[in-house]
Amino acid sequence: MKSKIITLALSLLTYLNVSAQKNEFVKPDSIIYPIHKSNIGKIAFMSQTIAVENFKQTDFLQTFELKEKTDLTIRVFLGNSLTNYLHLLSPQSTAEELTKNGNYQFTFVVDNKKVYVENLNVGAGSIENKNQKTIFRIPLISSINEDSWGTFLWNRFFGNGGQEALSEGEHFLKIEIRPYLKLSEVLTGNIIAEGQLKIIVPEIKIDEKLVKVQQIKPIKDWQISTAKIDIAKIEELNRKIEKKIYKDVTSIVVLKDRKILIEEYFNGANRNSLHDTRSVGKSFASTLLGIAIKDKYIKSETQTLKEFYDLKSFQNYSVSKDSITLKSLLTMSATFEGSDINSESLGNEENMYPTKNWVRFTLDLPIDKTKQINKQWDYFTAGCIVLGDIIHKSVPNGLEKYSLEKLFKPLGIKKYKWQFTPQNVPNTAGSLQLSSLDYAKYGQLYKNQGIWNGKQIVSQEWVTKSLSHQMNISEDEYYGYLFWNKIYKINGKDYEVYYSSGNGGNRIFMFKDQPIVIVITSKAYNTPYGEKQIEKIMQEYLIPAISK
Template identity: 85%
Template sequence: MKSKITTLALSLLTYLNMSGQKNEFIKSDSIIYPIHKSNIGKIAFMGQAIVIENFKETDFLKSFELKEKTDLNIRVFLDKSLTNYLHLLSPQSTADELTKNGNYQFTFIVDGKKIYVENLNIGAGSAESKNQKTILRVPLISSSNEDSWGKFLWNRFFGNGGQEVLSEGEHLLKIEIRPYLKLTEVLTGNIIAKGQIKIIVPEIKIDEKLVKVQSIKPIKDWQISTEKIDVAKIEELNRKITKKTYKNITSIVAIKDGKILIEEYFNGANRNTLHDTRSVGKSFASTLLGIAIKDKFIKSETQTLNEFYNLKSFQNYSASKDSITLKSLLTMSSTFEGSDMNSESPGNEENMYPTKNWVDFTLNLPVDKTKQANKQWDYFTAGCIVLGDIIHKSVPNGLENYADKNLFRPLNITKYKWQFTPQKVANTAGSLQLSSLDYSKFGQLYKNKGTWNGKQILSQEWIAKSLSHQMTISEGEFYGYLFWNKTYKINGLDYEVYYSSGNGGNRIYIFKDQPIVIVITSTAYNTPYGEKQIEKIMQEYLIPAISK
């Protein structure tokens, strides 16, 4: 009798397992498709999206050619929903706590080497999806630019090493998925799905002439350096730019001892091209304010906003607004409730652009009571608009004419292009367009401690304040007066640089202890790789090639 009961129990358990019933914390979607039942725990790769009802094992891609205007999707087959996996990490948590604090972790492995790991943002995917879904379709590459967190995940993988390792030829890409939960610490579970595919990266044929170091033609205002550079390094860099390993780079100029050392152009740009370097233009706002103070049109950067505006006439007035200084706008440390790093912030720049008056937008913002005045760095584009407006109102004939007379003409910069605010004031928040060599003049002006051709354009005192550690951003990263600061460590040596920075990897680097200025322009706006590839270019190529 006992033997019969045991046999019956085992049969029932086998039946329940075969029927797809499982012990669940929260009810998942049932496993009903044969393709799902036979591939639990697997990631299937496919080209164009195929509905699950029609999806067959013959549709699984074994290889994929990585090229433009193509599609790569993954379909993930799970045993249970994400919330059920998260429950195993924290059995005491409620379903709501699990969905609000957990998601998938993706690991990208290329040719056996772990390249990128990401804990997917908590907000990716709905609570309903996390609670129920046992099959996921995730578009990684989309010819129709399908909107999905998967696209951004792939771009981040590409920008964090994927682009480098997926060089010409064949590679084995593996993806592993785990659940993760962020409570007091980050908990990560075991692999719940994995898959692999052969990635074929086609050869990009290029004109070898484009790899050679470009000759520097004579030009007024600049001498040409005769110093040696590591030609092989620069040509290796040129090859990567030409083959689009590093994408959308338009120019690289290096100045050493006040002379042109390197002048390279790519992707249709040339010596006369005006480059939109986005927030690089913020540094020019600092320069113009410094000139206006030198000329005594503005007393000091310690002046407060209530000396320029009737702040009570704007919305959300509080007495603390009266003490906001120009310096706090220069150092991104004002108490305005504005942060470009927080998409939910009322003062985020994306909220400013559609408005009819950008100055009013800024001065109408409330004060953030959690911020300590002049002590907390928070990137705030709208503050630069107010600086520009103050300069515009304080100098003769407005900001545009003042900049031309007191900055551009003394530097013999005759060809440039401003963007304008809705009030037709030159935009000091960004998108001031110059040629690469003229940007180099701007950087060299700071290396020269404010002089150009024997004329003191900008005071040495202002240069010292601007290129100093006014604010700490993070460990090893600082901010001056609308200039950034960091130190590259290469071959045991430190190379400290102050720099102007713009979206997409646009830079003007001013070396602190070497007679070097480097300008890099790029059109990689709003890409995951734009900023990261510049770091590699500096670290692995430019600094080793031109420094002793």
């Protein structure tokens, strides 16, 4: 009797979904395949792509082993198109308004626990697909890096709790899809498709010796700290890095009272490795500008671009360009039409790299009339290229030799590697490579108020300006002169840090009220987890371990 009731309920659900097409707001694709008719409202998991006309019930994946170089794809069987589902949420809206403001909501549930919910960006998927598609395929994990919003969605799920939820062992993953519409408020509909998959996460075998806190070997220029740390915390962190729960981390160095407290290396790195920390190099541009001002090769950061360039010889000249200061480039508040946050921006860094002259690219940009002068923060890599060019032209023998004589030699940094612009000028936007301990020297230099071995390398005034709250980014985050500032709140205590930051989770942290410098290097470039895992490492492991 129970099975008959279930069969009747499923038949009714199918009937309601199919009959909904008769009340369509826009014309959807017809439901023609038998596999579609019998699976309306379901999500099929697949390990390989099978054309829908050949797809059978036996092709539904029941179990999946989550490992590297594998594929996981879903095929979604709907009873109607997205636009028609959105119409039920807002019957008075036009089809254009619905497609412009609505999309699918994905909910990821692991072992009956809701882990991640995302309202898919309204730009994901074409208008045509929203209006017509009743069946679609989306790769979640692709061994060939198939370009799809699905792979990015999976990565965001993985970076926002999915990785921790899918620990070693067996799990049940459930995905629910609903329509959502963002008007004056966010409206969410009922489930229109769902599916479940058993996921097996194999054990990653590691060398237990690598979990132990690494012994710090004697090294010139550094003393070794005898301060206490929570060894269990650090070993728990090491285990997660070795098991790839935290991926692509290459080193962690902690200084306390100017001595090495922790020195850990991972994924093939060692004490001599040079690390590409991407935009951490921007902070070095600030340092070198400050040194050039101290040496009187540049008057002040309040100088304007017109004092260094004939701005009228560049495209899109306007009087507004004459008032752009070096300070506005340092604080990411210049009014150029340039934003790395906005992929559509003319001045986005990805548009700069293919050009033959990065300085000309930047100075050719028009002014963004919507930006308030020196008041609106907007991350702008190209501006750092102009700063580097100005230093290069202003100091004797150019920026490369100047940085060697004025910064690297005084700090005892002998091994490093610049990236260069097409004009063979050191790239002050990023990718300056140093060892972890040499990055630690740089962080300690700022903790020392610009002094190293009794010599004032950077003026104390410049250090203060660089680490001050020049621009408010968010409620509790600030920006200085190419340095960031934030507060970690742990166990009821505030830990304020200034830091250099680079793509993938590369950081140099300088604690404001504690004698601590932390360097973390990573190769998690352009991943959804690179930045997030560094926050967890700081919050849950490093700060608790060294402040115990």
